[in-house]
Amino acid sequence: MKDVKGKTAFITGGASGIGLGIARAFGLAGMKVMLADLDQAKLNAAVEGLKSQQIDARAVVCDVTSRGEVQRAALQTVDAFGKVHVVCNNAGVGAGGTLGEVEPRNWDWVIDVNLKGVYYGVETFAPLIKSHGEGGHIVNTASMLGLVTFGGVEPYTATKYAVVGMSEGWRQQLEPFNIGMSVLCPSWVRTSIAESGRNRTTAYGGAVEPQPHPISDMVKAAIAGGFDPDIVGERVLEAIRANELYIIVGSDIRAMVEARFKAILEGCEASERSPALMRAKKQGAP
Numbered sequence: 034m035k036d037v038k039g040k041t042a043f044i045t046g047g048a049s050g051i052g053l054g055i056a057r058a059f060g061l062a063g064m065k066v067m068l069a070d071l072d073q074a075k076l077n078a079a080v081e082g083l084k085s086q087q088i089d090a091r092a093v094v095c096d097v098t099s100r101g102e103v104q105r106a107a108l109q110t111v112d113a114f115g116k117v118h119v120v121c122n123n124a125g126v127g128a129g130g131t132l133g134e135v136e137p138r139n140w141d142w143v144i145d146v147n148l149k150g151v152y153y154g155v156e157t158f159a160p161l162i163k164s165h166g167e168g169g170h171i172v173n174t175a176s177m178l179g180l181v182t183f184g185g186v187e188p189y190t191a192t193k194y195a196v197v198g199m200s201e202g203w204r205q206q207l208e209p210f211n212i213g214m215s216v217l218c219p220s221w222v223r224t225s226i227a228e229s230g231r232n233r234t235t236a237y238g239g240a241v242e243p244q245p246h247p248i249s250d251m252v253k254a255a256i257a258g259g260f261d262p263d264i265v266g267e268r269v270l271e272a273i274r275a276n277e278l279y280i281i282v283g284s285d286i287r288a289m290v291e292a293r294f295k296a297i298l299e300g301c302e303a304s305e306r307s308p309a310l311m312r313a314k315k316q317g318a319p
């Protein structure tokens with residue numbers, strides 16, 4: 034989608050961090066933006082800030098763990114702006130820990146926000162974009178932890194690998210309708226994600242303060258030295274215009290991706306040398 038001026042974008046997690054950076058980049062390029070988020074106070078501040086930059090911004094309170102709330106937010110966006118062209122399923126939270134010590138309710142919370150929130154968004158908005166026939170673009174926020182991982186972040190990385198896989202598949206399905214699909218995989222970005230326990234709703238045990246832990250302390254330090262969310266927003270806009278599938282932000286990802294794919298290819302080579310598989314092949318297996 035090259036021509037974004039005058040088009041409308043819907044952005045979840047739009048009240049802060051990367052979502053707000055995306056909204057700003059879109060707005061400065063002449064798009065109208067609807068921010069969707071749990072946090073009413075941050076939404077109000079975000080809309081006020083965008084309006085001060087002459088951006089046509091509105092907000093809707095929406096918890097992406099509820100398919101009904103995502104559908105209601107979609108209707109409000111269509112009521113407000115007529116059509117939606119670009120959707121960023123970006124709301125996300127983080128939780129992890131040592132094996133065996135991750136609270137079951139944290140597994141549920143992270144999966145419901147980061148994974149279900151994304152497919153609720155795609156399943157709700159793709160038909161709306163198809164219906165006006167003008168084409169559009171969907172960006173799902175994963176992470177570099179959707180491409181590579183390390184120990185201690187399993188709930189988070191499970192959802193982000195899933196978002197990468199779903200986006201690769203949906204891209205094929207949406208292409209005939211002139212709807213692009215990208216998956217945003219940033220390295221560290223200077224946001225409040227390390228305090229995402231503030232967004233844990235009562236269904237998952239309520240808000241929780243960050244607890245000291247070697248992994249969360251490392252993540253916090255990395256985030257503090259990360260990219261400015263406004264730069265990530267600009268990167269997302271570039272990628273929509275170029276219809277990139279993987280929106281990578283950060284050169285530090287390359288070496289880790291190469292190491293992971295090298296290990297996967299070693300698995301393929303071991304399979305090709307496998308006596309068990311060679312025997313099976315002789316007997317007609319694929």
Ligand SMILES: NC(=O)c1ccc[n+]([C@@H]2O[C@H](COP(=O)([O-])OP(=O)(O)OC[C@H]3O[C@@H](n4cnc5c(N)ncnc54)[C@H](O)[C@@H]3O)[C@@H](O)[C@H]2O)c1
Nearest residue numbers: 046049050051071096097124125176221222224225226232
């Ligand atoms: N910050 C990083 O280093 C980094 C790196 C890679 C990917 N990401 C991803 O970027 C996305 C945005 O996170 P961020 O870093 O800007 O953090 P952030 O905490 O600043 O922003 C997340 C936003 O999502 C909202 N939110 C949380 N739960 C919600 C829910 N159930 N419904 C609706 N809104 C909800 C929050 O209120 C907040 O405004 C997330 O998907 C995150 O996983 C972040």
